Amino acid sequence: MRLLINHxxxxxxxxxxxxHPELFKAEADGSPTVLIEHPGEELREAAEEAVDxxxxxxxxxxxx
Amino acid sequence: MDAMPTFPxxxxxxxxxxxxxxxxxxxxxxxxxxxxxxxxxxxFPGIEEPIRAWAxxxxxxxxxxxxxxxxxSSARNPLIEKGVFPPLALITDDPPRHTRFRRLVNKAxxxxxxxxxxxxxTGVAHELLGEVDSREVELVSSYTIPLPVKVxxxxxxxxxxxxxxxxxxxxxxxxxxxTTSQEERMMNTQEMVAYFGQMAAARRxxxxxxxxxxxxxxxxxxxxxxxxxILGFCILLLIAGNETTTNLIGNMLNLLVxxxxxxxxxxxxxxxxxxxxxxxxxxxxxxxxxxxxTNRPVEISGVSIPEGELLGVFFGAxxxxxxxxxxxxxxxxxxxxxNHVAFGMGIHYCLGAPLARAEAKITLNTFLDRFPSLxxxxxxALRQTASPIVFGFQELPLVLKPVxx
Numbered sequence: 001m002r003l004l005i006n007h008x009x010x011x012x013x014x015x016x017x018x019x020h021p022e023l024f025k026a027e028a029d030g031s032p033t034v035l036i037e038h039p040g041e042e043l044r045e046a047a048e049e050a051v052d053x054x055x056x057x058x059x060x061x062x063x064x
Numbered sequence: 065m066d067a068m069p070t071f072p073x074x075x076x077x078x079x080x081x082x083x084x085x086x087x088x089x090x091x092x093x094x095x096x097x098x099x100x101x102x103x104x105x106x107x108f109p110g111i112e113e114p115i116r117a118w119a120x121x122x123x124x125x126x127x128x129x130x131x132x133x134x135x136x137s138s139a140r141n142p143l144i145e146k147g148v149f150p151p152l153a154l155i156t157d158d159p160p161r162h163t164r165f166r167r168l169v170n171k172a173x174x175x176x177x178x179x180x181x182x183x184x185x186t187g188v189a190h191e192l193l194g195e196v197d198s199r200e201v202e203l204v205s206s207y208t209i210p211l212p213v214k215v216x217x218x219x220x221x222x223x224x225x226x227x228x229x230x231x232x233x234x235x236x237x238x239x240x241x242x243t244t245s246q247e248e249r250m251m252n253t254q255e256m257v258a259y260f261g262q263m264a265a266a267r268r269x270x271x272x273x274x275x276x277x278x279x280x281x282x283x284x285x286x287x288x289x290x291x292x293x294i295l296g297f298c299i300l301l302l303i304a305g306n307e308t309t310t311n312l313i314g315n316m317l318n319l320l321v322x323x324x325x326x327x328x329x330x331x332x333x334x335x336x337x338x339x340x341x342x343x344x345x346x347x348x349x350x351x352x353x354x355x356x357x358t359n360r361p362v363e364i365s366g367v368s369i370p371e372g373e374l375l376g377v378f379f380g381a382x383x384x385x386x387x388x389x390x391x392x393x394x395x396x397x398x399x400x401x402x403n404h405v406a407f408g409m410g411i412h413y414c415l416g417a418p419l420a421r422a423e424a425k426i427t428l429n430t431f432l433d434r435f436p437s438l439x440x441x442x443x444x445a446l447r448q449t450a451s452p453i454v455f456g457f458q459e460l461p462l463v464l465k466p467v468x469x
Contacts, residue, residue, distance in 0.1 A: 011402045013413040014131055019167055030131055030409075053170045055417050056402075 009058035073100040079449035089381035093121040097367045117374035121381035123388035130409040136356035153296030172278035189430040200441035203460040212309035221274025311350035311456025321438045342401035346383045349406030353378040
């Protein structure tokens with residue numbers, strides 16, 4: 001699976017970086033970057049939670 | 065030529081400034097951080113001396129403080145320490161407590177749950193407007209207050225017949241209702257706390273299709289919410305989710321009543337609904353400001369601020385900062401509207417933002433479906449000045465002409 005951020009939708013609220021620092025980090029301007037682009041099964045629950053918690057609906061988890 | 069006298073910062077929280085704050089923000093923004101009187105002396109029992117804070121009004125300062133929860137605490141708050149305000153779930157929490165709580169609540173308060181609620185909310189919007197004919201209506205009492213109250217009651221699983229009781233409880237948390245006495249507010253709050261306590265216990269025994277059941281069942285890595293936390297969350301919904309939504313909807317309709325061309329465009333192109341809501345949030349957001357406290361000495365825009373100082377973070381001023389939003393006093397749909405801070409930023413970003421956006425969207429679509437035009441009533445609109453936190457209307461008289469009228 002692949003973890004993606006849609007930067008056109010992202011509002012830089014920082015929720016993903018706050019609640020899932022294992023998956024995201026913040027850049028200097030506050031925008032997030034994905035740390036693990038292809039998370040393993042052990043990170044599935046965390047990745048799904050991140051998709052659900054984004055207030056901008058900007059995170060997607062795509063099965064490959 | 066006389067220079068315009070600068071507004072005295074010590075009067076920032078006075079009624080005159082609260083009813084028309086934006087010109088004052090423009091006068092003060094470049095000079096912030098600026099010390100001002102946040103709570104006047106004598107306003108609350110036992111607080112004889114004024115409580116001062118540092119006003120932040122520049123977009124970059126406001127965004128920076130909201131994103132740095134390690135330096136700027138929400139839990140340390142002189143107003144809570146002095147008993148002026150009670151602590152609130154999430155809003156006055158710092159990590160690690162905040163982190164655990166927010167993750168668990170996120171499990172229950174999901175975008176999916178809100179989307180599932182949309183048809184029901186649309187029904188309520190139509191029901192509230194059902195009685196409206198072409199005469200003048202006062203929208204705050206007839207629509208913008210009841211809609212969010214009904215939505216929260218429904219979310220919490222309160223049966224329809226108990227709505228009048230719930231409305232009475234919820235009024236205890238509406239700051240602009242100056243008619244309610246402090247004693248009444250206290251009694252209503254106690255009654256409500258008892259009710260939700262019983263409800264949480266009942267849902268633990270037998271689940272139902274409501275938010276309280278979802279909160280009872282939410283679990284992350286073996287952790288779940290205690291009854292008192294669920295209770296705190298119910299109160300948070302009323303304080304943070306009720307009057308704010310009321311004022312977002314009121315501010316939006318007030319802006320649209322003066323823009324008949326935009327109303328016509330909206331009726332033809334519903335793609336404009338979302339930008340109108342986002343620009344309303346930026347232009348006249350329902351929350352003026354909230355506070356933080358410095359955990360260490362800091363420098364903000366060149367001003368040294370010691371540890372333990374209260375900061376007034378003015379969302380409304382940041383959202384009109386010309387550096388971030390060119391021509392900030394123009395209501396325009398062609399800007400980048402992702403950056404406004406109407407819902408805050410960082411770890412405390414409004415949990416209810418998707419619900420507020422849904423209620424605003426449903427309201428606007430319902431009004432567009434039903435009313436070819438909006439006009440002002442004969443009575444004047446009245447800004448509320450009782451609360452230094454929320455920005456909205458106490459009275460908003462409009463004439464709504466239904467289709468076919």
